[in-house]
Amino acid sequence: MFLTKEEEKLLESPNEGIRKCMEILVAVGEIFGAEKLIEIKSAQISGVSYSNIGEAGLEWLESLDVKVSVDAFLNPAGFDLERWREMGIEESYREKQLRIIKAFERMGVKLTLTCTPYYLVEVKKDDHLAWAESSAVVYANSIIGARTNRESGITALAAAVIGKTPYYGLHVKENRAPTVLVKIKGENFALAGLELGRVLKEGEIPLVEFSRKPSEEELKLFGAALASTSSCSMFHAAKLTPEWRDFETPKEKIEIDEAEFEKCSPDLIAIGCPHVSKQELEKIYELLKKYGKAKRNLWIFTSREIKEQCSDLVRKIEELGGKVFSDTCMVVSPASEKFSCVMVNSGKALEYLPKLRKVNATFASLEDCVRWATLED
Amino acid sequence: MRIKARGVSKGFARGEALVSKSKISFLGDVDAKSGVVVDKNSDIYGESVANKVLVFPSGKGSTVGTYVLLQLKKNGVAPLAIINEKTEVIIAVGAIIAEIPLVDMPEVNVFEILKSGDIVTVNATEGWIEIE
Numbered sequence: 016m017f018l019t020k021e022e023e024k025l026l027e028s029p030n031e032g033i034r035k036c037m038e039i040l041v042a043v044g045e046i047f048g049a050e051k052l053i054e055i056k057s058a059q060i061s062g063v064s065y066s067n068i069g070e071a072g073l074e075w076l077e078s079l080d081v082k083v084s085v086d087a088f089l090n091p092a093g094f095d096l097e098r099w100r101e102m103g104i105e106e107s108y109r110e111k112q113l114r115i116i117k118a119f120e121r122m123g124v125k126l127t128l129t130c131t132p133y134y135l136v137e138v139k140k141d142d143h144l145a146w147a148e149s150s151a152v153v154y155a156n157s158i159i160g161a162r163t164n165r166e167s168g169i170t171a172l173a174a175a176v177i178g179k180t181p182y183y184g185l186h187v188k189e190n191r192a193p194t195v196l197v198k199i200k201g202e203n204f205a206l207a208g209l210e211l212g213r214v215l216k217e218g219e220i221p222l223v224e225f226s227r228k229p230s231e232e233e234l235k236l237f238g239a240a241l242a243s244t245s246s247c248s249m250f251h252a253a254k255l256t257p258e259w260r261d262f263e264t265p266k267e268k269i270e271i272d273e274a275e276f277e278k279c280s281p282d283l284i285a286i287g288c289p290h291v292s293k294q295e296l297e298k299i300y301e302l303l304k305k306y307g308k309a310k311r312n313l314w315i316f317t318s319r320e321i322k323e324q325c326s327d328l329v330r331k332i333e334e335l336g337g338k339v340f341s342d343t344c345m346v347v348s349p350a351s352e353k354f355s356c357v358m359v360n361s362g363k364a365l366e367y368l369p370k371l372r373k374v375n376a377t378f379a380s381l382e383d384c385v386r387w388a389t390l391e392d
Numbered sequence: 393m394r395i396k397a398r399g400v401s402k403g404f405a406r407g408e409a410l411v412s413k414s415k416i417s418f419l420g421d422v423d424a425k426s427g428v429v430v431d432k433n434s435d436i437y438g439e440s441v442a443n444k445v446l447v448f449p450s451g452k453g454s455t456v457g458t459y460v461l462l463q464l465k466k467n468g469v470a471p472l473a474i475i476n477e478k479t480e481v482i483i484a485v486g487a488i489i490a491e492i493p494l495v496d497m498p499e500v501n502v503f504e505i506l507k508s509g510d511i512v513t514v515n516a517t518e519g520w521i522e523i524e
Contacts, residue, residue, distance in 0.1 A: 035488060042400050042484040062459075069424075071462040075489060167455035169485050 016044040016181065017051045025177065032081035036173035043170055044181030053143050053182045056161075057086040058175035059132050060124060061147035062168020064093055064347055065111040073111060076118040087124045087175035088132040090148050090168075091290075091316075092116060093348050095340040096128070102340070102350035124175070128342035129318035131235075131290040133159060140257050143186055145174035149248070150239035150289045150363060156249035158234055160257035162186045165248045185249055192262040193222035193251050201273030203380060204229050205236040205362035209274035212244030222251045222265060229255075232295055239289050240362025276365055276378045281358035284309075284388040285345035286381065287316030288364035295381070296321070296328050299337065302385035309336030312354070313388035316344040336388070346371060360384045396499045397475070399519040400484050403493030405473035406513040409506055410444035412436040417453025418460035418486065427469030436508075442469035445512045447502060450476055451483035461486030473514035475502060475521060495521060 018026075018041070025037040040052060062068050068076075093112050094104040120126055127135060130148045133155060138144070140160035146152050147166040155161040164184040166174065174180040184190055195215070199207045204225065211221060221241075229237065234252065241247055251259040286299065299315060315332065319341040322329055329339045345351045345359070346367045356375045357368055360383075368376035379387060414434045416422065421431035427442035441464070451457065461483070464470040474487055476496040487494035493516035506512065506523055513522040 038402070038488050039485050042479075042488060043481055045398070045400070046479065046481060046484060062455075067456050068459050069463055071466040072459045074466070075462055167458060167481065167485065169455075169458055169489065170481065 016041065016049050022052060030080060032079040033176065036081065036176040039170060039173040040177055040179065040181055044183065047181060047183040049181035049183035051182050052177075052179040053186060054178060055085055055145050055174055055180050056138070056142045057088065057132070057136065057144055058083065058171045059088045059090065059144070059146035059148055059151055060119065060168055060171045060175065061090040063090050063115060063119070063128070065108065065115055066093070066349070068115070073115055073118070076115060079118070079122065081122055081176045083123045083175040084178035085175060086136065088127040088129070088135070089116070089119055089124050091128050091130055091343045091347050094343050094350065096342045098340060101338070102348060103353060104350065108349070122176070127318060127320065129290050130344070131292070131318060134290070134292055135318065135320050143180065145171050145180040147171040149242035150235070152248050153238035153242045153250070154235055156185055156191070157238055157251065157256055158231065165246065191249060191258060192220065193265050194219045194267070195221050196265050196268040197221040197223045198268065198270045199223060199225050200270055202226065203273050204233045205240045205360065206273035206276070206378065207271055208237040208240030209244050209362040209366060211271045212241045212247060213274070214269065214271065215245050215247055217246060219247065220249050220251070221247070222253060222259060224253045232292060235289060236361055240366070243363040243366045274362065277375065279356035279375045279377045281311065281356045281377060281387060283312045283314060283351065283354040283356070284358045284384050285314045285316070285351070285364065286360055286384055288344050288346055288359065288361035290321070290344065291315060291317045293321060293325055296325050296332065298381060299385060300328055300332050300335070302382055303332060303335040303337065303389070306386050306389040309388040310391055311388050313337040313385070314345065315339045317341055358384055358387055394520050394522045395502070396520055397495035398497045399495055399516040400479055401487035401492060401494035402517045403473070403491060404515050404517060405445065405493050406511070407443060407445050407472040409508055409510045409512045410436060410439055410441060410446050411503065411506055411508045412448040413503060414448065415450050415452045416448050417451065418457035418482070419454045422460065422464070424460050424463040425467055425469070427464055427467070440469065441471045443472050445473045445475065445514055446471035447475040447506060450478055451480045453482065455482055457482045458486040458489070461490045461492065465490040465492065473516070475512070475514060477503075495519060
C-alpha cells in the first residue's frame with residue numbers, strides 16, 4: 016500500500032497509541048489490497064460494552080494517549096446513564112462501563128451512545144466514513160449513499176485517530192454494484208430483511224424491489240435486519256436509494272418472503288433497534304392515544320439528543336405509560352434478561368435477543384407492539 | 393533456513409512451534425484464562441497456545457476475538473508469535489494491540505516443513521522466519 020511521507024512518519028511516532036493506530040490501518044489495508052489511505056468525515060466506534068471487551072479491553076483503552084482527529088461517535092452502552100437504577104443495573108457493572116465511556120471521552124469521542132449517528136449529523140452522499148455499527152453502516156451506504164466498510168470497534172477507533180481509512184471495499188464505486196435482484200413478497204420488511212440475510216452469499220449486494228413503497232424507517236429496519244443475519248453492508252432499492260440507477264441490473268433474480276418467528280406472550284415490549292427517530296416517537300404517541308395507556312412494560316430506545324429535542328413528546332409518551340430510555344437498547348443492555356418474552360418490531364432485535372441476552376423474543380408491527388402494551392395481562 | 397514473510401505486527405520471538413491446520417476463532421475456540429484450545433474440531437484440541445509460536449492458516453469468527461488475544465496477553469498465556477498462511481483482520485488487529493509478533497504469506501508452504509515442537513524464530517519487523 017502506498018503511504019505518503021506524513022503517513023510513514025506516523026509509523027515511527029513517539030506516541031505509542033498513534034503508532035499502533037497507524038499499524039492497524041496499514042495491516043488492514045495490506046490484508047484487503049488497498050492502494051492507499053483516504054480521509055474520512057467521521058468514525059463510529061463500537062465495542063463499548065464491558066461484557067464484550069472485558070478487563071483487558073478496558074485497560075487497553077485507558078492506556079491509550081491519543082485524540083481523535085475527526086468527528087467520532089460512540090455506539091450504545093449497557094444502560095441509560097441517568098436512569099440505570101430503573102433498569103435494574105448493578106453498581107459493579109455500571110462502574111466498569113463508565114470507565115470505558117470515560118476512556119473514549121478522554122480521546123475526544125462524542126458520547127452519543129447511539130446506533131443512529133445519521134440522525135445527529137449531516138452525512139452526505141459520497142462522504143467516506145469509518146463506521147462500525149452494522150445497522151448504521153448499511154443505512155449510510157444504502158439510504159444516504161455515503162461510503163463505509165463494516166469496521167470493527169478498534170479499526171474505527173484507529174481511523175478516528177488518524178482521520179483516514181484504507182481505500183478498499185465499499186469505498187470504491189465499482190464494488191458497490193448490485194449482484195442479485197431481489198423481489199420482496201412479504202408485507203413486513205424487517206422480517207424480509209432477516210430472511211434475505213440468511214439467503215445471501217458472502218459479498219453479495221442486493222437490488223431490492225419492495226412489494227409497496229417503504230417509509231425511510233421501514234428501510235432502516237430492513238437494512239438493520241439484513242446486516243444482522245449476514246455480512247451484507249449495502250443494498251439498493253429500486254426507485255428509492257441514491258445509487259440504484261448507477262449500475263447494470265443483475266441477471267440473477269430471487270424472491271424473498273418474511274422470516275418465520277416464535278410466538279410468546281410478552282412481558283416487555285421494546286421499540287428502538289435501531290434507535291427511534293422523531294417521526295417514530297410521534298407515531299408511538301399517536302398509537303398510545305389511539306389504544307390507551309400502556310399496562311405492560313413498554314420501553315422505547317432513542318439517542319439522548321433526539322430525546323432532548325423531543326422532550327415534550329417524550330413526557331407525553333411517559334404519561335401514557337411508556338418509558339423512553341437513551342444511551343442503550345434492549346439488545347446491548349443486561350436489563351432485558353429479567354423478562355421472559357420481549358416483543359419487538361425489529362428483525363435485528365428478534366435475531367440478537369435470544370443469542371446475546373438469552374431471552375425469548377417475538378415479533379409484531381409497530382402498531383401491534385403498542386397495542387399489545389396497552390392490553391391487561 | 394530463513395524464509396521471507398510479510399510482517400504484519402512488529403516484533404521478534406523465538407520458541408517452540410505449535411502447528412494447526414484448522415482456522416482459529418479466538419472467541420470460543422481458545423480459553424482466555426489458560427490459553428488452552430477448547431474447540432473439539434481443532435487438530436490442536438487440548439493443547440495450550442501459551443508461549444508457543446502458533447502456526448495456523450487464518451482466523452475466523454467474531455471481531456470480539458481481537459480482545460481475546462489481549463486477554464491472553466494480560467493473563468500471561470498468549471502465543472510468543474503467530475505465523476499465518478494469510479492473516480485476516482481479527483487476528484492482525486489483536487496481534488498489534490497485544491504486541492504479539494505476526495507474519496503471514498511465508499514464501500514457502502510452512503505446513504510442509506514445520507511441525508509442532510520445532511524451534512522457530514519469527515522476526516516480524518524485518519519480515520522473516522527461521523526454522524532450526
